[in-house]
Amino acid sequence: MEVTYWRYLKVSRAIRMNSAAALVSALTCLGFVAPAGAAAPPDPLKVFISVDMEGVSGVVDSDQTSATGQDYERFRKLMTAEANAAIDGAREAGATHILVNDSHGTHRNLLIEELHAPAELISNNIKPMGMMAGLDASYAAAIFIGYHAKAGSAEGVLAHTGNGRTIADLRINGRSVGEGGMNIHAAGTLGVPVVLVSGDQAAIAELRELVPNIEGVQVKEAIGTAAARSLRPEEAVRLIREGTARAIRRRGEIKPVPASLPVRFEVSFTDPSLALMAEQIPTVERTGSHTIAFVVDHYLKGYRFVRVLYKFIQ
Numbered sequence: 001m002e003v004t005y006w007r008y009l010k011v012s013r014a015i016r017m018n019s020a021a022a023l024v025s026a027l028t029c030l031g032f033v034a035p036a037g038a039a040a041p042p043d044p045l046k047v048f049i050s051v052d053m054e055g056v057s058g059v060v061d062s063d064q065t066s067a068t069g070q071d072y073e074r075f076r077k078l079m080t081a082e083a084n085a086a087i088d089g090a091r092e093a094g095a096t097h098i099l100v101n102d103s104h105g106t107h108r109n110l111l112i113e114e115l116h117a118p119a120e121l122i123s124n125n126i127k128p129m130g131m132m133a134g135l136d137a138s139y140a141a142a143i144f145i146g147y148h149a150k151a152g153s154a155e156g157v158l159a160h161t162g163n164g165r166t167i168a169d170l171r172i173n174g175r176s177v178g179e180g181g182m183n184i185h186a187a188g189t190l191g192v193p194v195v196l197v198s199g200d201q202a203a204i205a206e207l208r209e210l211v212p213n214i215e216g217v218q219v220k221e222a223i224g225t226a227a228a229r230s231l232r233p234e235e236a237v238r239l240i241r242e243g244t245a246r247a248i249r250r251r252g253e254i255k256p257v258p259a260s261l262p263v264r265f266e267v268s269f270t271d272p273s274l275a276l277m278a279e280q281i282p283t284v285e286r287t288g289s290h291t292i293a294f295v296v297d298h299y300l301k302g303y304r305f306v307r308v309l310y311k312f313i314q
């Protein structure tokens with residue numbers, strides 16, 4: 001830009017007069033400050049979306065959620081559609097940055113070529129923070145899509161915690177929780193509220209025990225643990241989009257829920273030999289035939305360790 005002599009005079013006069021208003025006007029004139037009325041870039045609003053699969057509308061059997069199942073290709077598309085619904089809803093509510101974390105099984109289910117802008121995707125499951133990988137304190141809100149009830153639930157499609165074959169129950173500071181509860185505390189540790197969960201009625205009721213005013217989008221009604229009455233995908237997607245926009249807008253009313261420190265984790269296995277193996281790890285205490293416990297001074301340390309137990313004590 002050409003700096004004319006009169007512009008120079010205006011700036012030097014503003015500095016001499018020590019006048020902030022005159023200086024702003026002079027700098028505006030020089031092009032250093034946007035003139036009043038020009039569109040300022042929006043404040044960043046970052047939203048994190050963790051997407052599991054058992055709670056997607058229509059899912060009732062592991063044949064639909066396992067990469068080797070014959071219906072898997074159909075249901076991973078529906079999972080992607082529900083993730084997109086959350087992305088669209090977050091965008092409607094002003095999200096400028098959206099991070100999606102594939103959080104089911106291999107964590108390689110979502111079809112990246114179908115994912116809506118402006119999302120980025122974290123995939124594959126060798127990641128210490130698992131279903132919460134990528135979340136940090138700069139995010140305004142977290143959203144849980146396709147979530148399911150915890151291990152041992154009488155009701156809740158494909159209810160399990162971490163690993164359906166090995167984990168019978170997980171307790172944090174004495175309270176039995178599932179993946180959703182464990183993840184709510186992880187977000188809470190970072191000061192991030194979990195503002196929406198979608199899934200069946202059991203998954204939603206379970207998370208409302210920790211976050212009473214969480215937005216719940218019920219896309220199916222579980223009948224026991226292996227059947228459900230589901231909404232058509234089109235309808236599920238509409239409810240998730242609308243629910244997400246609503247939840248992001250009222251994020252200020254929904255509190256982050258950290259676990260109180262120090263945190264005691266107790267894991268009950270389905271087989272005593274798994275507890276025997278876990279007991280060999282220093283700092284782990286055997287508290288029952290099927291159960292081990294450990295205490296940590298930082299929640300995320302314990303979170304990462306529970307992930308290791310799920311994945312590697314088999």
Ligand SMILES: [Zn+2]
Binds near residue numbers: 052179
């Ligand atoms: Zn899961």
